[in-house]
Amino acid sequence: MPEQKALYLAEKQGAFALGTAPIYKPGPGEILIRVESVGLSPGDWVIQDLGVLVETYPAILGFDLAGTVEELGEGATRFKKGERVYVIPHLTRNFIQLVVFGGAGSVGQAAIQLLKLSGFDPIITTASLRNADWLRHLGATHVLDRNLSPEELHAEIRNITPEYFTTIFDAAGALETQNLGYDLLASGGTMAAVHPDAVKPEKKVEDKKSFFMFADPNIPQNRKLGNSLFANLTELLENRDFKPNHVEVVPNGLEGIIPALERLKSGVSCVKLVAHPQESA
Structure with missing residues (x-):
């Protein structure tokens, strides 16, 4: 053969x-x-x-x-x-989206463009600021420095919108981004991450979901x-x-x-x- x-x-x-x-x-x-x-x-x-x-x-x-x-x-x-x-x-x-952590990666870039084509606004993402212009070109409305602490990112996102999010897509999947994303979820919200679920057990509540997503x-x-x-x-x-x-x-x-x-x-x-x-x- x-x-x-x-x-x-x-x-x-x-x-x-x-x-x-x-x-x-x-x-x-x-x-x-x-x-x-x-x-x-x-x-x-x-x-x-x-x-x-x-x-x-x-x-x-x-x-x-x-x-x-x-x-x-x-x-x-x-x-x-x-x-x-x-x-x-x-x-x-499975697949889902909204605040996009890790926007400069291949998956993050695709997510930003699909969100734009689907009419989402604002589209908030985190990345190295040297990639900010490119990500705005793809459709991101706000690019936040990925090197900020989780507390600083939380404050920056709250400055953009006081609303909590029904859907979050974590294209970075790190421990810090998953836990920050979970904190930003509204009641009934869902977060999908590209790495296994790393949300701290003490944060988990019945009306917020997080899961490992593979599209x-x-x-x-x-x-x-x-x-x-x-x-x-x-x-x-x-x-x-x-x-x-x-x-x-x-x-x-x-x-x-x-x-x-x-x-x-x-x-x-x-x-x-x-x-x-x-x-x-």
Whole structure:
């Protein structure tokens, strides 16, 4: 059976290692994609560090993939061989929004733009102030310094609006931002965070919810929204209504992903790291 190179997470909370995997044969209604670009996601190192979301190992991770259609399964008629496509592989979980903590990250930038397109106002976000102009360009109405203490951020947000929030999206997911976000929630409000729930138990009350959010358009309750978003994505990009991330391509193909994930874990700002698997030695 033909094989391809693959980057495996060998075991739960283990190390990444380069190996091989059989090339998939698409079944009825399926397509085979030749992957040409892989966007590195915080989810990749979170899964490695915390051992969440994935149950079976060894595992091949990856959340943002782009390439060309290589082969069509029986009855697959929507796409043509050689057509350029973008996909989000299936893992599992849910999506929500309003105050956006961590606005300069890839997820935060997308959230700000979707909030703007959905008519939200104001859109308050936190980020390094060197990225403030770009985030305002994307649609943020207020950019607050992420280096402020939780107490200072609370006061700044209260100066913008005295109202408490029914929805908060924490694209940073840190202990400090989750607890601040929970404090800012109104009765009946909900906060979604991109890392496991870190709200202090003593803060928890029955009428405020917080949960670990992973946006997967493939699960049944998200398919209608996912289909709508991706059906309109090309037009949104062409019209510049939705602006892509600044991109930095990391060298050395699959091997380059391992040090790049360490760099991502340490913190990158306002840039999407992308690897080209076909450049592996």
